[in-house]
Amino acid sequence: MADADGTKMSELTFEQVTVRFGTGSRALTAVDSVDLTVPSGQVVGLVGESGSGKSTLARAAVGLTELAGGRILLDGVPLRHSSRGPRPLQLVFQDPYSSLDPRMTIGNSIAEAVPRSADYSRAGEVARLLELVDLDPEGASAYPAALSGGQRQRVALARALAGRPEVILADEITSALDVSVQGTVLNLVRDLQRHLHLSMLFISHNLAVVRYVSDYIAVMYLGRIVEFGPAAELLGDPQHPYTRELLAAAPRRGALALDAEELDPALRAVADAEPADPHHPPPGCRFHPRCPIGPLVRPDRELCQTVDPTPDAGRHRHHTACHYAAAALQAVDLVQ
Known part of the structure; x- marks a missing residue:
């Protein structure tokens, strides 16, 4: 399906995608059996802390990282990456300066x-794209070093759109x-x-940024998707305790929650718990060593230490990988 100006809308699907680095005892499974869909013409925000596997998933989608398992499909057809021909997926990187050749003009x-097969003027297309990202086409002869960070990121977006891709992946x-420039780029x-x-996978560690642009939100922790749902619903009523912690980490966090942590030794222990080693993730639920409703606080919930909740995630609202998802809201209410 194509838009009026030629942009084709497509659905991107990750099926049991796994990415591993290294071998032996120090092997790292950066992405572990991930299922995720970016619906046609929608924005899916992918959020999680550093090291959760977000960028690795994006790099796997465009062929920069090899899959150890699973497959990635575009409109139901497995992706085949080639150095020749059109590239239906385009990745916009975090650092716009390193993604642009400093010896080439932005034009x-x-x-x-x-695309070499384009039946339209390259100069005209460059001017159209620069206007599309709110840059003056007269500046096409400038070099990246002459631009601000925000302007370089606009050029990177224009370059990604030049191939008229079917899906854009925006990585941080x-x-x-x-901060003053972030709003204009968003x-x-x-x-x-x-x-x-556009169909877009928008990656960020910042939930405030993700909420601004996304139709759906996926939350990733230690290589797995732990919650997925419509943005407004997920942010208004998050089911997974990790999603709630990401929201609680925002500056608006209330003093009552902080006071409760100081008074409750169990909650203080959760706050002080170290993240798991990604080379040796814990069995069962990977979040259980840090979970405010898990066995660290509730010893009777040893199920979290042995049984992976991911297979039953579809039974919960927002597709939540948590054995006690329904208890998350009650726990937060008690803290507050």
Whole structure:
């Protein structure tokens, strides 16, 4: 399905995708049996702390990282990556300066990404794309070093759009920018998605950023998706305790929650717990050593230490990988 200006909308699907690095005792499973769908014309925000596997999943989608298992499909067809021909997926990287050749003008960088088979003027297409990302086409002869960080990220977006991809993957594209610039880039991303009806996987560690642009949100922890659902519903009523912790980590966190942690030794123990070693993830639920409703607080919930909740995630609201998802809200209410 194509939009009026030529952008094709497609559904991106990850089926049991696994990515491993290294061998032996120090092998790392960065992405572990992930199922995730980016619906056609929608934005899925992928959120999680550093090391959760978000960027690895995106790199696997565009062929920069080899799969150890599973498959990635575009409109139901397995992706085949080739150095020749059109590339239906485009990845926009975190650092716009390192993703652009400093020896090439921004106009040439964008023109280089225009398909050779295009039946339209490259110069005209460069001008159109620069206007699309709110940059003056007269500046096409400038070099990346002459631009601000926000302007370089706009060029990176224009370059990604040059190939008229079916899906855009944006990996932490605002985290390297000044706070004052982040808002304008997020506005641009939202406007582009609405105008072009893009399918997009938007990756960030910041839930406030994700909530601004996403239709759906997926929460990732130690290589696995632990919660997935419509953005407004998931943020309004998160079911997984890890999602709740990400929300609680925002600056608006209330003093009552902090006071409760100080008074309750069990909750304080949870707050002080170290993240698991990704080379040797814990059995059962991977979040249980840090979970405020798990065995660290409730010794009777030893189920979390032995049984993986992922297979039964579909039984819970928001597709939540937690044995006691329904108890998460009650626990937070008690703390507050």
